[in-house]
Amino acid sequence: MKRIIYCVFLQQLAEGLTIQSYPGKLGKYIYQNISQQAWDQWKRHQTILINEKKLNLINNDHRNFLEKEMIKFLFTSEQTSKKNH
Numbered sequence: 001m002k003r004i005i006y007c008v009f010l011q012q013l014a015e016g017l018t019i020q021s022y023p024g025k026l027g028k029y030i031y032q033n034i035s036q037q038a039w040d041q042w043k044r045h046q047t048i049l050i051n052e053k054k055l056n057l058i059n060n061d062h063r064n065f066l067e068k069e070m071i072k073f074l075f076t077s078e079q080t081s082k083k084n085h
Contacts, residue, residue, distance in 0.1 A: 007035035009074050014038070026071075034074055042073055 005016040014035035020027045021039060030039070049055065049069055055062040 005033065005035060007038050008033045009038035009041075010035055022070075026067075030074070038074065042070060045073055046070065 003016040003018075004013055006012070007014040007016075014037055017031050017034065017036055017039055020031040022030050034042075046066065046069075049066065050057070053062075053065075055066060057063055057066070
């Protein structure tokens, strides 16, 4: 049975993630508030960032940068308004 949540990124009801895809409290919040569709959009954007910025995920600074970008992408109203246009 699919889990339906209110996705704060899409600003509508949508199918939720099947598992918690990110660790910790942030991961729990993502699981509860981000849809599979929004998470898939983030994963595509994340791949672009990793390739363009030549990020090495072994590097803690690069992982921190990526986490900040994920929060900005999924939760800021600026990103949400870009998505809706």
